[in-house]
Amino acid sequence: MKRKAVLLSVIGLVLLIITVTIFIISTPYPLKYFFYSGDRITGTFTMTVAGVEYDPVEEMLEYENQGTQRLHDDINGFTIRGGAYGSYKISFLLDNTILYQLTGDTFFETFTSKPILTYQYINTNWWHVTEMTLTAEMVIVNEEWVINTKTIYSEPLENGDISVTTVEKAFTYAEVMQGKGIVQFGV
Numbered sequence: 001m002k003r004k005a006v007l008l009s010v011i012g013l014v015l016l017i018i019t020v021t022i023f024i025i026s027t028p029y030p031l032k033y034f035f036y037s038g039d040r041i042t043g044t045f046t047m048t049v050a051g052v053e054y055d056p057v058e059e060m061l062e063y064e065n066q067g068t069q070r071l072h073d074d075i076n077g078f079t080i081r082g083g084a085y086g087s088y089k090i091s092f093l094l095d096n097t098i099l100y101q102l103t104g105d106t107f108f109e110t111f112t113s114k115p116i117l118t119y120q121y122i123n124t125n126w127w128h129v130t131e132m133t134l135t136a137e138m139v140i141v142n143e144e145w146v147i148n149t150k151t152i153y154s155e156p157l158e159n160g161d162i163s164v165t166t167v168e169k170a171f172t173y174a175e176v177m178q179g180k181g182i183v184q185f186g187v
Contacts (some may be wrong), residue, residue, distance in 0.1 A: 010027055025040040033127040040082030043132035043153075045092060047112065050104045050139065056092035057114065063088055083126055090134070090139075094176070100136075105132050107173075109143065115176045118153060122186040130155045130186070138173070145173035 048055045059071040059078065064086045071078050071090060080088060094115045100108040119134050132153035139146055151167040167185045175181055 011168065017170075018035075025070045033129055035138055036127075036129055038129075039079035041080035041088060041123075041132070042132045043090075043130075043134060044077035045090075045136075047136040048138065049099060052102050054098070054102060054138075057095045058093040058141070060091045060093070061146065062091070068117070082123065082128070082130070085123055085126055087135065088121045089118050089125060090121065091116050101131060103123065105145075111177060113177070115173070115181065117147065117149070117176055117180070118182045119149075120184045122184065123151070125155075128155045134183075147171050147173065147176060151183055151185050153185060155186075 002023050013154075043057070045056075059073050060068050061071045061080060062068045063084070068091075071080070073151065078090070080090075082088070094117060095115065096108040096111045117136060119132075121132070122159065123129070123130070132151060132155055133140065135150045137148045143149065148170045149168065153167075153170065154164045155164050165185070169183050171181045
């Protein structure tokens with residue numbers, strides 16, 4: 001009887017170990033994303049104007065309708081706590097005076113307001129850890145200033161793989177001045 005109880009205990013323990021192992025191996029998403037303690041959205045932004053590197057006057061973050069705040073940015077890029085569903089607007093304030101100084105084009109002197117270039121990331125899962133590279137290049141195309149944007153972002157899939165997606169969008173400078181310079185991604 002005692003031998004039978006020990007045998008059943010060993011079989012039960014082996015089945016438990018096998019079950020836990022199968023669960024860990026077949027988990028639809030890695031558990032590390034659940035327990036990730038760092039900033040869940042990180043990235044870099046670079047911009048050139050007529051081939052010259054340009055740093056925006058100000059960088060801002062707006063999550064849903066919770067107001068705008070300065071974006072934490074340093075030499076390594078920007079970081080956002082993240083971890084919530086919804087829309088994260090990462091905006092860069094451009095300065096027409098500096099654009100005029102870089103290009104020598106009096107076109108920029110005609111504007112009094114400062115345009116905002118916005119990248120809108122839609123976070124569809126609270127456990128995403130997203131890395132993004134945002135670039136913008138302002139060039140003249142057919143005698144009109146155009147901003148070509150490129151967004152490369154990666155986020156985990158439910159099977160544990162990492163999805164890398166590229167989104168490219170172009171705006172005329174007039175569209176950006178009208179508030180239509182929004183690059184949407186993450187949907």
